[in-house]
Amino acid sequence: MTAPTLTGALELHHVCAGYGKVAVLHDIDLVVPDHGILALLGPNGAGKSTLLRVATGRTQPTSGRVVLRGKDVTGRSPERLARTGLCSVPEGRAVFPNLSVTDNLRMWTYRPGLNRKDVEEQAFARFPRLKERRRQLAGRLSGGEQQMLAMSRALTANPDLLLLDEISMGLAPVVAAELFGLVRQIADDGTPVLLVEQFARTALEIADSVSVMSQGRIRVTGSPDEVRDRVLETYLHAGASQNPASSPSM
Amino acid sequence: MSTLLALTVAGLVTGCIYALTASGLVLTYTTSGIFNFAHGAIGMVAAFLDWQLIAWGMPTLAAFLLTVLVLAPLMGVAVERIMIRRLGNASLEVTLTVTVGLLLLLIALADTVWDTRTARRVQPFFVGQQVTVGGVVISYHQLVVIAAAIVVPLALWAFLRLARTGVAMRAVVDDRELAALTGASPSTVGMLGWAMGAGLAGLAGVLLVSQVELNAITLTLLVINGYAAAVMGRLSNLPLTIAGGLLLGVLQSLAIGYVTISWLNQVQTSIPMVFLFLALLIAPPTRLRVGQLAPLLAPKVPGARQTYRAAAAFLVAAGVLTLVLPSGRVDSFTHGMAIAIILLSLVPMVGYGSMVSLCQLTFAGIGCVAMAKTGGSPLGLLAAVLAPAAVGLLIALPTMRLRGLYLSLATLAFGYAMDDNFFSNGSVMTQTLGLPVPRPLGIDNPRAYLFFVIAAFTACAIGILALRRSTLGRRLVALGDSPAGCATIGMGIRSTKLGIFALSAGLAGLGGALMGGQEGVVGYTDFPLLLSLTLLLMAVVWGVRTISGVLLAALFFELIPLLNGHLGAVGNSVLPLLVGLGAVSLGKNQNGIVGTVLQRTNGLRKLPALPHPRQHPDHDDATDREEVLTGAQG
Amino acid sequence: MLRVENVAVRFGGVQAVKDMSLECPPGRVTGLIGPNGAGKTTLFNVITGLQKPESGRVLLDDRDLTRLPTQRRARAGLARTFQRLEVFGSLTVRENVLLAAELKRGWSRKGDVPVAVADLLLARVGLSALADSQAGALPTGSARLLELARALATQPSVLLLDEPGSGLSELESRALGDLLLSLAAEGMSVLLVEHDVELVMRVCEHVYVLDFGELLCEGPPTHVQADTRVQAAYLGAELVTA
Numbered sequence A: 001m002t003a004p005t006l007t008g009a010l011e012l013h014h015v016c017a018g019y020g021k022v023a024v025l026h027d028i029d030l031v032v033p034d035h036g037i038l039a040l041l042g043p044n045g046a047g048k049s050t051l052l053r054v055a056t057g058r059t060q061p062t063s064g065r066v067v068l069r070g071k072d073v074t075g076r077s078p079e080r081l082a083r084t085g086l087c088s089v090p091e092g093r094a095v096f097p098n099l100s101v102t103d104n105l106r107m108w109t110y111r112p113g114l115n116r117k118d119v120e121e122q123a124f125a126r127f128p129r130l131k132e133r134r135r136q137l138a139g140r141l142s143g144g145e146q147q148m149l150a151m152s153r154a155l156t157a158n159p160d161l162l163l164l165d166e167i168s169m170g171l172a173p174v175v176a177a178e179l180f181g182l183v184r185q186i187a188d189d190g191t192p193v194l195l196v197e198q199f200a201r202t203a204l205e206i207a208d209s210v211s212v213m214s215q216g217r218i219r220v221t222g223s224p225d226e227v228r229d230r231v232l233e234t235y236l237h238a239g240a241s242q243n244p245a246s247s248p249s250m
Numbered sequence B: 001m002s003t004l005l006a007l008t009v010a011g012l013v014t015g016c017i018y019a020l021t022a023s024g025l026v027l028t029y030t031t032s033g034i035f036n037f038a039h040g041a042i043g044m045v046a047a048f049l050d051w052q053l054i055a056w057g058m059p060t061l062a063a064f065l066l067t068v069l070v071l072a073p074l075m076g077v078a079v080e081r082i083m084i085r086r087l088g089n090a091s092l093e094v095t096l097t098v099t100v101g102l103l104l105l106l107i108a109l110a111d112t113v114w115d116t117r118t119a120r121r122v123q124p125f126f127v128g129q130q131v132t133v134g135g136v137v138i139s140y141h142q143l144v145v146i147a148a149a150i151v152v153p154l155a156l157w158a159f160l161r162l163a164r165t166g167v168a169m170r171a172v173v174d175d176r177e178l179a180a181l182t183g184a185s186p187s188t189v190g191m192l193g194w195a196m197g198a199g200l201a202g203l204a205g206v207l208l209v210s211q212v213e214l215n216a217i218t219l220t221l222l223v224i225n226g227y228a229a230a231v232m233g234r235l236s237n238l239p240l241t242i243a244g245g246l247l248l249g250v251l252q253s254l255a256i257g258y259v260t261i262s263w264l265n266q267v268q269t270s271i272p273m274v275f276l277f278l279a280l281l282i283a284p285p286t287r288l289r290v291g292q293l294a295p296l297l298a299p300k301v302p303g304a305r306q307t308y309r310a311a312a313a314f315l316v317a318a319g320v321l322t323l324v325l326p327s328g329r330v331d332s333f334t335h336g337m338a339i340a341i342i343l344l345s346l347v348p349m350v351g352y353g354s355m356v357s358l359c360q361l362t363f364a365g366i367g368c369v370a371m372a373k374t375g376g377s378p379l380g381l382l383a384a385v386l387a388p389a390a391v392g393l394l395i396a397l398p399t400m401r402l403r404g405l406y407l408s409l410a411t412l413a414f415g416y417a418m419d420d421n422f423f424s425n426g427s428v429m430t431q432t433l434g435l436p437v438p439r440p441l442g443i444d445n446p447r448a449y450l451f452f453v454i455a456a457f458t459a460c461a462i463g464i465l466a467l468r469r470s471t472l473g474r475r476l477v478a479l480g481d482s483p484a485g486c487a488t489i490g491m492g493i494r495s496t497k498l499g500i501f502a503l504s505a506g507l508a509g510l511g512g513a514l515m516g517g518q519e520g521v522v523g524y525t526d527f528p529l530l531l532s533l534t535l536l537l538m539a540v541v542w543g544v545r546t547i548s549g550v551l552l553a554a555l556f557f558e559l560i561p562l563l564n565g566h567l568g569a570v571g572n573s574v575l576p577l578l579v580g581l582g583a584v585s586l587g588k589n590q591n592g593i594v595g596t597v598l599q600r601t602n603g604l605r606k607l608p609a610l611p612h613p614r615q616h617p618d619h620d621d622a623t624d625r626e627e628v629l630t631g632a633q634g
Numbered sequence C: 001m002l003r004v005e006n007v008a009v010r011f012g013g014v015q016a017v018k019d020m021s022l023e024c025p026p027g028r029v030t031g032l033i034g035p036n037g038a039g040k041t042t043l044f045n046v047i048t049g050l051q052k053p054e055s056g057r058v059l060l061d062d063r064d065l066t067r068l069p070t071q072r073r074a075r076a077g078l079a080r081t082f083q084r085l086e087v088f089g090s091l092t093v094r095e096n097v098l099l100a101a102e103l104k105r106g107w108s109r110k111g112d113v114p115v116a117v118a119d120l121l122l123a124r125v126g127l128s129a130l131a132d133s134q135a136g137a138l139p140t141g142s143a144r145l146l147e148l149a150r151a152l153a154t155q156p157s158v159l160l161l162d163e164p165g166s167g168l169s170e171l172e173s174r175a176l177g178d179l180l181l182s183l184a185a186e187g188m189s190v191l192l193v194e195h196d197v198e199l200v201m202r203v204c205e206h207v208y209v210l211d212f213g214e215l216l217c218e219g220p221p222t223h224v225q226a227d228t229r230v231q232a233a234y235l236g237a238e239l240v241t242a
Helices: A048-055 A078-083 A101-110 A116-126 A128-132 A143-157 A173-188 A200-206 A224-240 B002-032 B039-055 B060-087 B092-113 B140-162 B164-174 B176-182 B186-209 B216-220 B222-232 B238-258 B267-282 B304-324 B327-344 B346-352 B360-374 B378-399 B404-421 B446-469 B471-481 B483-488 B493-519 B529-542 B547-586 B592-600 B617-621 C040-048 C070-076 C093-108 C114-125 C140-153 C170-185 C197-203 C221-226 C228-235 C237-241
Strands: A010-019 A022-032 A037-041 A063-068 A086-089 A161-165 A193-197 A209-214 A217-222 B130-133 B136-139 C002-011 C014-024 C028-033 C055-060 C078-080 C158-162 C189-193 C206-211 C214-219
Touching: A010 A048, A022 A048, A022 A217, A037 A048, A037 A173, A037 A200, A048 A086, A048 A161, A048 A193, A078 A086, A078 A101, A078 B176, A086 A143, A101 A116, A101 A143, A101 B164, A101 B176, A116 A128, A116 A143, A128 A143, A143 A173, A143 C014, A173 A193, A173 A200, A193 A200, A200 A224, A209 A224, A217 A224, B002 B039, B002 B060, B002 B136, B002 B140, B002 B164, B002 B186, B002 B222, B002 B238, B039 B060, B039 B092, B039 B186, B039 B216, B039 B222, B060 B092, B060 B186, B092 B216, B092 B404, B092 B529, B130 B140, B136 B140, B140 B164, B140 B186, B140 B238, B164 B176, B164 B186, B176 B186, B186 B216, B186 B222, B216 B222, B222 B238, B222 B267, B222 B404, B238 B267, B267 B378, B267 B404, B304 B446, B327 B346, B327 B360, B327 B446, B327 B493, B327 B529, B327 B547, B346 B446, B346 B471, B346 B493, B346 B529, B346 B547, B360 B378, B360 B404, B360 B493, B360 B529, B378 B404, B378 B493, B404 B529, B446 B471, B446 B493, B446 B547, B471 B483, B471 B493, B471 C093, B483 B493, B483 C070, B483 C078, B483 C140, B529 B547, B529 B592, B547 B592, C002 C040, C014 C028, C014 C040, C014 C055, C014 C189, C014 C214, C028 C040, C028 C170, C028 C197, C040 C055, C040 C070, C040 C078, C040 C158, C040 C189, C055 C070, C070 C078, C078 C140, C093 C114, C093 C140, C114 C140, C140 C158, C140 C170, C170 C189, C170 C197, C189 C197, C197 C221, C206 C221, C214 C221, C214 C228, C221 C228
Parallel strands: A037 A193, A037 A209, A086 A161, A161 A193, C028 C189, C028 C206, C078 C158, C158 C189
Antiparallel strands: A010 A022, A010 A063, A209 A217, B130 B136, C002 C014, C002 C055, C206 C214
């Protein structure tokens, strides 16, 4: 299990959470180190998305504490967390489909210290495709382009912590590989990353450390090499018997 | 020719006002997901405030600016903070009743503060000044209206396009949760939507008030014109909404000028209804949605044996009551039980099927007229049921392809048109003498008639519970829970909904006929639209999913005049105030008073809250990438 | 037999399903697998009429269903369950199944007594003990079984199951597998979307693999398991050894 003395970019202490009477997370202890990529793996229904919902303030834990950069932020609203430096790219297409590309970029400026010009310049420099399509509605972009737009938020916000939820979902392998390259680069530039993935292989390749979840609990944490075998075990076990309490949203 | 031009110009000016109020309606609806039936009422209060400020000696322009830019938006903020915010994921009948309650509350407030017997007029801007363009006289005031209708939408467009907060507003409409994750606050945006919407309502109210009399109800019902226009824009697209407003204004003006139908007294009040129904007919159908809201705790359904036992006990108690009741109370009790039958008609529709009619008393009135015209025989009673049922069918038909809200919109517009065109129509009843209504089946003894009405209520209640236990009842409840689930097991959704709506209208008609029988003579003001709203509200507040809930609501309703007698002048506002407060409390207590009691005593089935992401009402359109609000393609 | 021909669905700029065809013959369980977001649920929505395809056809025994509304397809013999539950939460468990049986009797005019059908099916999925509890109060796994029973009550010729195994215990999952096999043996076509690899491998005779909206490969489970493209796209080589 994790060493609770370590201070990280984000710490969850004894977090339990669920929906109504249905408990999804059981006593989660998780420390996201203040540099590098921590990959959070686990089969469908393990509680990964719920964990992220708790970390971003979208779901309040029934007990336990959420600590961001040493500060207890349990119970804070998502928008306040976002403004103080938590950047989270949720599952699916994390863009506003009925807003143009530039309007989407405009929304990235809610993080203090960012202005419209800087965000556009940085985003367009990194993804020239977006510049070509800046007047289009984001919903009309291809899946890969939408994910680029979503990732441009992570790129420009210079956040204290980046949370990514299954960003490769539904993308062609080439595009996914490109995205993971980008994530690695963001991490190397000094932003700690929590990467949630259902499919282990790519994540194991780029992560610095790995935590494996199943049935609402963290099963093992360690370096990719240390946990590789345990990943397989956890997946197989969980595939055969999933907890009835697992969240239906996954 | 010049008449045509003059009428068109006059219509355009009115249309400008409709467009303004409709844009406000759309703005609040898209940003908060809650349709504000009190939109017109907010404009009405703003108009009164404007009058008051001027009466206190404030310059016209200053009063105008203060009202539209400060007071009305503040009202919007207050409403959002106090009532709307805590509604969260509430069902249609709850959100709808809350804003309808606000409507009644604001009318009561206005009537209390600004005594209705005093006639008030607000002078138009630049009194007496006018220009003549192409033979048409246009007053400066009209020019101000036109200018406002050009400037305000442009400013709105610029705000939504260019200001970051405006972009955030569209972003929240698009994806509430993601907006929060970027750091924009959905609740602030929601509040802003209500503030801007209320400001626009206020603007429309103040601009209109110099053209009509300062009357709480007229201005409140402006909301109907507003949403008729907004339905053109599917309640989400601003440019189309504005076009709808202008078109409605012109049509109405031309109709007043050219259409003379002898049997229609008030052509202009039927135009919004006609317009709305046409807009409904051309609206694209709503897709069946997957992913429904979590159901509320459902009251247990009594079994057949339990029902009969309770009914027998109730009848015995009622029989005793009938005998011992003081003579002075018999009539009011009979009236209350007839009201109870009308409220009973809401149980299958609102309580089980989650469809909301806002004109149930209109159906009652139609039933009453039908019996008065055919006589008090069993045939007359049959007519009292069938006539409103047939009318209800016609109203519901065009809305069946659409979301539930549209049915409610249609019923309100229908009730409004019927108020002015049916009940006050010379061929239905004379305004001076009213319409004599026979006692059904010739039961003339007041006590015997009371027992007859109680028996009718009991029979209907047994029928409704039996319905709930039947296939049709299961269909109805299933529809409220998951239309997509219903369709995948082969259920015809429209026929079920239509059937229940007609049945409910018919039952209301029966209640209306029995009420008319008690009164002996009904007048043209006996079935007002606003009373329909009051009754609906009472039923929901007491608990529209249970028989006991609506029975208590009806008895409570009958008690109010008694209270009024003791309280004197203050008493007149007791009912609307209680109703309004009840509506406010609904946010917390969505099963009604009876529901809460049942919950405490374990009469409700326990339900855990499953995770259901808040879904915006317009997300069923998520696949057609039409930009909401500004209507522009990217 | 259910046939899907060249179906394509687009959401704005995202091609959710590309030129997808599949066959689901009677008497066998056909698997449809693929990573999250591959378009499986979208395809189910197209088949049942909840989503309009951009192009392509849906055929049941050579009858073109593409333009029929959802309820008409149900009457033609299609039944489904949902990944995100669509039970009638305010009704009891029995009422959920009973309603479907009553509707079936209404349109087919066949004489099966709905109450008997409902009780039989509840017994078959193992929910008899919960028959009188409110459906909205069921845990996810039981609610999935309830949706299955409700779908079966319409006596479909084709049954579409969207992740019926998620939320079930190991024991329940095994029982579900047995049930699917016996339904197929009775002549039903079953189309199964499932993440539980073990379940898919056990009950499916034929598996389609979908990846970002396209058919990646198809064949018997062992064949699919061995396919390197599938391993790369979805399962991850380590996991197929199950």
